[in-house]
Each structure stands twice: as C-alpha cells, then as structure tokens.
Amino acid sequence: MTAELVRGQNHPLPETRLEVRVSSGVPLVAAASLVDADGTVAGPERLAHPGAPCLPGVEVSRQAAAEHRLAVDLDALPADAHRVAVLLALPVGTGGPGRFGLVAAPFVAVTALDGAEVVTFTLTGLDPESAVVAVELYRRQGAWKVRAVGQGYAGGLAALLHDQGVERAADVAAAVHDAVAGGLDRTVATPPPRTPEGDRARRDTAPLAPAGAPATPTSPPSPHGSQPPHASTAPPAGRTGPVGAPVSAGPVDYTHPRRQTTAPPPPPPTAPPATPGAPAAPVAGDATGWSMEERLYNQVWGMFEDLARAVAAYRSAVDFAESRMDQELEHALSDPRSRIGGAGDAARAAARARCEELTDRAKAALDRDLAQLAAESAVVEPALPPAFARWEDPSWLAYRVPMEVPMALRLGDLHLPERPELRVPMLVRLPLERGLWVDSGRRASREALFLDEGRLRRLALDTAVAHAARLLAVHPPGDFTVRVIDPAGAGAAAFAPLTAAGVLAEPPAAGPGGVATVLARLTQRVDLVQMAVRGGAGADALPPELDTAQQLLIVNDFPHGFDDRAVTQLRYLADEGPAVGVHLLMVADREDADAYGPVLDPLWRSLLRLTPVPDDHLADPWVGHAWTYEPPLVPGGGEVLHQVLAQVAAAHRAWRR
The missing domain is CATH 3.40.50.300 (P-loop containing nucleotide triphosphate hydrolases)
Structure with a gap:
C-alpha cells in the first residue's frame, strides 16, 4: 500500500533500487546530492545535475522538464554517502515563473522498479521559494528510509547548496542553470499542453476572434502525453483569403478554422494477434484524436516515448548488472580466504555469469520491445500524410496544394544506437x-x-x-x-x-x-x-x-x-x-x-x-x-x-x- 507522507514524515524503503518520479505543471530542474555523516556535501562532484547527470548510484535528467524519473541504486552509493537529497529548482533565465507560489505544487513519488509506489509527497506551502529539498533517502541502523522534507529556499539553488555546505555554491548553481539553458537548443519539445482556448496556447498574445464567436470545447487528453488540437469555429462563409488575412473589419483572426466540435472518434480496432499470447498486430492511427492526422501524430509521439523508455530500461538494467558484478568481485578480492585454492576464481566466474544472465534478460526484453515498435513503424510510415512523410514517400508524388494547415511538420528522423534502422519521425507543431x-x-x-x-x-x-x-x-x-x-x-x-x-x-x-x-x-x-x-x-487599422x-x-x-x-x-x-x-x-x-x-x-x-x-x-x-x-x-x-x-x-x- 502506498504511504502518502506529509512534511517531516518518514517511511521504510523495501528495496534499494528505486525511482523517484517528479511531476509538476512547469519545467523544473532536478538534481540529487550525496550527503555525508556530517550532513554536508563534500563538493560539486557529489552533486548530480543536468550538466553532470550521473554519480555512483544516482542518475538524474539532463534537462528541465515537467516530469522527471531519477534512478537510484542505494547499494551502489559510495560508502560515506549517508543520504541522497532530491533537489528541485525553477530554471533561471527561461522566462518561466520565478517562485513556486506561482505554480501548482510539485508531486513526488518514490517507486519500485516495477512502478509500484512506495510513498508519495505533495510539496504544498511553498511561495517565495525557487528551490526546495523535496525528499531524502537516508540510512538508519543499516536500513534505508525516505523522509518528506519540503524545505524551500527563497534564495534559489545557490542558497540551498550553500546550506548543504557546498563550496562556491553560487558558482555551482550558475553552472547548473547554464547547463539547463544550454540544452534548450537540443531538446525536442513535447506537444504543448491542452488549454480551453485551443492547442496554440502561445496565441494568447495574438488578436482574438470576433466577439460572439462560439466557445471552443475542450476534449479529453490523448495518450502518450500528447494533446489533441482544439476544435475551433468554422471560417466565415465565402472566405477566400489566407488565415489571418484582413478580409473584413474587426480584429485580425489568427485561429486555425478547421477542427470539429464533436468528440474525437475512437481509434480503429486493433487487429487480433496471429497467435495467442503474441502482441496485437499494429494499426496505423491507433491513438485517440479528432482526425486521422491527429491520431497518427499522437501515435508517432507514442512510438518516440516508448522507444526512449525501452532503451532507458535496457541501459539501466545493464548498468545495474555491471555495478553488481563489480561489487561482488570487489567483495571476493577483499576476502583473504578467496585467494586460497580456486575459491576466488569460482567467485569471479559466478559474478560474471550472473552479470551476463541479467544482461541477456535485459537484451531479450529490449529486442521484444524494438521488434514491436519496428512492426508499428512499418504500418505507420506508409499512412503518414505528406507533411509527416519523408521526401521519398509516394504521397509527395500525388501532392496537391492543401486547403488547410496541418498540425505538424516533419523536420527529419531520430534514432538511437541500439537500433539505428528504427527511425522515428521528428514532428514539430505548426505554427x-x-x-x-x-x-x-x-x-x-x-x-x-x-x-x-x-x-x-x-x-x-x-x-x-x-x-x-x-x-x-x-x-x-x-x-x-x-x-x-x-x-x-x-x-x-x-x-x-x-x-x-x-x-x-x-x-x-x-x-x-x-x-x-x-x-x-x-x-x-x-x-x-x-x-x-x-x-x-480592427484589421482596417493595419496598413x-x-x-x-x-x-x-x-x-x-x-x-x-x-x-x-x-x-x-x-x-x-x-x-x-x-x-x-x-x-x-x-x-x-x-x-x-x-x-x-x-x-x-x-x-x-x-x-x-x-x-x-x-x-x-x-x-x-x-x-x-x-x-x-x-x-x-x-x-x-x-x-x-x-x-x-x-x-x-x-x-x-x-x-x-
């Protein structure tokens, strides 16, 4: 059963390999510090952050995001690390909110590797603070526990690190924020969140539609974290100019007049598996949406996320297997009795065999997931409209100038070294x-x-x-x-x-x-x-x-x-x-x-x-x-x-x- 903690409460941890999941309404910087027995952080090298995301036993995200998954292996921590403090901070210099009082309370969950929640904690009561120690995992009498901390700092990440004893805390905090800012030009942005006003939230600063226009209905969220486009009003009768062109007096209308106002149709039925127990045959457009275009868009983003997480699980499993083997080898070599006869060789061989077994199991799981994604890609690619398709796709040979703007555009392909031939379309929203x-x-x-x-x-x-x-x-x-x-x-x-x-x-x-x-x-x-x-x-006021x-x-x-x-x-x-x-x-x-x-x-x-x-x-x-x-x-x-x-x-x- 999940324990819901309040500030100051603790709870025992049943496992030593865990995930710390963070959810918030805005991008946050996630970090983790290794705290010694004196309650201090020995130096910047004991801080995992987007610029240096990996430490022994801890790995954090490489960029600011609204959702984070921090991987923790308590058995792999350095011997002098008595606590792992999970730190959250609002990014600096990105135009976002400057204090937690302006955003929804962040939510933290500590989970087992199978996703089962151990504890949850909602960080309420923050206002002028822009950095916070969310939770800490600490060792007490040989056992590990988690404590809900929720200690905020109005002075930001620099004040937090200074309180933890980090030397030149301001410089370290600046380096963390610089690493986040420097990553903005390399991160593929997630689809924008759904808003009652429509799928182009940034158009809040653009001219609005004429007064009296029908309200835009909301729609249910789609899977995989992406959101459907909005249902907007139909274009004025007889309109022949471009979207946004001053066709009549009144405010210039930059809305996208094409979406339905009814609920999105369900995705097409999934074909039954050829053999019992096998994965279902993939179907193009197998995602919710207001149109086939949107279902394909959501499906592509789902494939992107599934591939990212499948490879992350494989790499994490391999890292754990190698870390465990290193510990077992170190233990075998530290025991003088293992140096007599063949005991040491047997222990080393057993450690390597266990590592290979874990790695092989992880590789088999990855191959299964990648095979399913490859099959899905094989049916999705031929179904993509020209805006989503490669230049060599036959859809461009039958190209006709469209009457409406698509919701996204393909800028290229993305792939990972584990399966280079499995490529995901890189789709970005329009405008x-x-x-x-x-x-x-x-x-x-x-x-x-x-x-x-x-x-x-x-x-x-x-x-x-x-x-x-x-x-x-x-x-x-x-x-x-x-x-x-x-x-x-x-x-x-x-x-x-x-x-x-x-x-x-x-x-x-x-x-x-x-x-x-x-x-x-x-x-x-x-x-x-x-x-x-x-x-x-009105439009007549423009030149x-x-x-x-x-x-x-x-x-x-x-x-x-x-x-x-x-x-x-x-x-x-x-x-x-x-x-x-x-x-x-x-x-x-x-x-x-x-x-x-x-x-x-x-x-x-x-x-x-x-x-x-x-x-x-x-x-x-x-x-x-x-x-x-x-x-x-x-x-x-x-x-x-x-x-x-x-x-x-x-x-x-x-x-x-």
Whole structure:
C-alpha cells in the first residue's frame, strides 16, 4: 500500500533500487546530492545535475522538464554517502515563473522498479521559494528510509547548496542553470499542453476572434502525453483569403478554422494477434484524436516515448548488472580466504555469469520491445500524410496544394544506437514555436569534420531550402511567405529551386542595404501586429500593404554583412516574431560569430539547432537520450522538390488573381 507522507514524515524503503518520479505543471530542474555523516556535501562532484547527470548510484535528467524519473541504486552509493537529497529548482533565465507560489505544487513519488509506489509527497506551502529539498533517502541502523522534507529556499539553488555546505555554491548553481539553458537548443519539445482556448496556447498574445464567436470545447487528453488540437469555429462563409488575412473589419483572426466540435472518434480496432499470447498486430492511427492526422501524430509521439523508455530500461538494467558484478568481485578480492585454492576464481566466474544472465534478460526484453515498435513503424510510415512523410514517400508524388494547415511538420528522423534502422519521425507543431538553425560549422558533428568546408555549407543551404519548401507546400495559398537574406549572394545556386519556381516574396536581399530593408520591414510588422493585439484594433487599422501571412526569413552567411543594428533586430525577431507569425531559419556557423561573444548566446538558444549531416545532438524530453538526427534529404535530382514547388507557385498565382 502506498504511504502518502506529509512534511517531516518518514517511511521504510523495501528495496534499494528505486525511482523517484517528479511531476509538476512547469519545467523544473532536478538534481540529487550525496550527503555525508556530517550532513554536508563534500563538493560539486557529489552533486548530480543536468550538466553532470550521473554519480555512483544516482542518475538524474539532463534537462528541465515537467516530469522527471531519477534512478537510484542505494547499494551502489559510495560508502560515506549517508543520504541522497532530491533537489528541485525553477530554471533561471527561461522566462518561466520565478517562485513556486506561482505554480501548482510539485508531486513526488518514490517507486519500485516495477512502478509500484512506495510513498508519495505533495510539496504544498511553498511561495517565495525557487528551490526546495523535496525528499531524502537516508540510512538508519543499516536500513534505508525516505523522509518528506519540503524545505524551500527563497534564495534559489545557490542558497540551498550553500546550506548543504557546498563550496562556491553560487558558482555551482550558475553552472547548473547554464547547463539547463544550454540544452534548450537540443531538446525536442513535447506537444504543448491542452488549454480551453485551443492547442496554440502561445496565441494568447495574438488578436482574438470576433466577439460572439462560439466557445471552443475542450476534449479529453490523448495518450502518450500528447494533446489533441482544439476544435475551433468554422471560417466565415465565402472566405477566400489566407488565415489571418484582413478580409473584413474587426480584429485580425489568427485561429486555425478547421477542427470539429464533436468528440474525437475512437481509434480503429486493433487487429487480433496471429497467435495467442503474441502482441496485437499494429494499426496505423491507433491513438485517440479528432482526425486521422491527429491520431497518427499522437501515435508517432507514442512510438518516440516508448522507444526512449525501452532503451532507458535496457541501459539501466545493464548498468545495474555491471555495478553488481563489480561489487561482488570487489567483495571476493577483499576476502583473504578467496585467494586460497580456486575459491576466488569460482567467485569471479559466478559474478560474471550472473552479470551476463541479467544482461541477456535485459537484451531479450529490449529486442521484444524494438521488434514491436519496428512492426508499428512499418504500418505507420506508409499512412503518414505528406507533411509527416519523408521526401521519398509516394504521397509527395500525388501532392496537391492543401486547403488547410496541418498540425505538424516533419523536420527529419531520430534514432538511437541500439537500433539505428528504427527511425522515428521528428514532428514539430505548426505554427513553429521556435525558429530553426541549420548549423553549417565543421564542428557541428563528427561527420562534418570530414567534409570540405564549401561542401558542408552547400549541404546546409540545401537542407534549409528543403525545410522552406516543405513549409510552403503544407500551407494553403497565401498563408505562408518566404523571404531570403543572402548578403554576398553566396547561396544563389542553392536558392535556385525557390527563385526559379517564383515562390519567394521577392528576390533574395543582398548587400547591407538589402539586409537593412528586410529586417526593418519584418521588425515593423512584428511591432504593428503586437500593437493591434494589445489594443484590440480592427484589421482596417493595419496598413493595407501589410502581409498578414506567416513569414519565414531565411538568413544565410550570418554574421557577414550584418552590423550591430541588424544583429539586434535578428535577436528581436527570434524572441518576439513566432508569437505573431514571423519565423527565422538561420544558416550559420556559430564560430563565425564568436567576435560578438556571449551577446548572441540568447539567439542561438532560442533556435532549434539542426544539422545538414547526421549528428547525435538532440535529446528527448523524457529521459534525455542523445538521439542521432537525420536531416530530410531530397531524393537525387530533386525532381520531387521541383514538382512540388511548381504546384505551390501555380496555386499562389491563382490565389492572387
């Protein structure tokens, strides 16, 4: 039976291998400190945190998240570690809440490896505090117990660590927060939470629909942690302009007018297993949702999470087997009697045999899970719509310009080293929550180190063009505008598919004057729409020449040709643009901008870093595995790209008429 603790209570722990699960309404930083008999932490090396997530017997998450699973093996702790303190802190410098009083009370559960809860604890009563010691696992008379602590610190993580005796606590806390901030450009964000106002919560700052519009109904949450899109009102009768275009007086409407207002249909029935006891045959769209598109989206995210957790369980089991073998070997070698005769050899052989047995069992469980996921992927991939599909998928050969915006877009594939051929689509929600950065640097990945610098830059531009073409292709005519800044004209050959098709709003801007003009125009657009949002102004208050379609600005060869004012404008667009429909796609080598120093760090962190060659720089939001990202390569010759862009251009010309 689960024990529900209050602050100060303790409870015995029946096992020494445990998980500490943390749930909260906002991302938190999770850490764990090893406390000695004097109640102090000997140094930063006794602190597990996102920048250094592993210690003997303890492993924490690599990034801030709303849910954490901390792995603890009490038998593997150093001999002088008498307590494991689980620490939670609100991240600094991310724009989130600055104190626990502004968020829901975090919930902590200590569980056995089979998921059975041992104790739970809700951290109530926190207000000005921004860091807290949640629980501690401690040794008493040879047995382990857990205590609900809930001690908060208004001074944040630095004050908490100082209280634990960590030297230079402020520097250590800053390093922890820097590690969290530095991971923002590598984490694949989870689907946004469901809100009564709809699936695009960030549109709270955008102009609202006209007064009197029907309320948006809520819907039940979908599995795997993802949430369905909202059901919004239908578009006005006779509307022919793009979403967000000023078709009549009144506030500009940026909502997505396509979702049903009825309950989502159930997922399709699962095919019965071919043999009794075998897993059920996978079915494409086997998840809840308002449409097949949404069911497939939720299913892909479920596969992503299942693969992450299956590999995490395997790696944890292997680590435990090896840790146990090391302890048994150490014990055998420390006993003088084992050195006489063959007792020592027998003990070592038995320890290795037990390790191999545990590893083999873990590998068998992993193989079973991966086989099921591979079978599911085999039926899901052919069913994906073009926005979710690879470029070589037959759905692009039958491409037609859509009449509505899809809920997500594929930016590439992700895989883990345990099964490289099992790839999960990397889907991001539309409209984009963050800008994109295609890293053209030779240090972008190990594979990039072996490429010629010119070849790598061309690959980066080709990747950016593929992303831009896909964004254009999945939007209805007039809904999406692409602009290009190419100061020296170095990307003319790579941009040729876009310019030849006539899908750019204007020729690529070149020279300091062209850079200044485009950035000034987009900065002004952001300012005008923000003012319209705040003032509730009607569409007739906006300048008639204002392009209200979503804007994508491709920036090549940064920072060459950009002065300080242009750099400031780029940072402004990266921060404020996505909320009002202006998005960046940077093609740049970060080392080229080293002269600016840390002033550009917020810019890089605000963008989702992608690479033109495979690289293991992205992390999942559950356990923080390093996933290898595979860019979305267009098949040789690029015929499918040219065909798609030709249809997009024709549809745009027809729409303008």
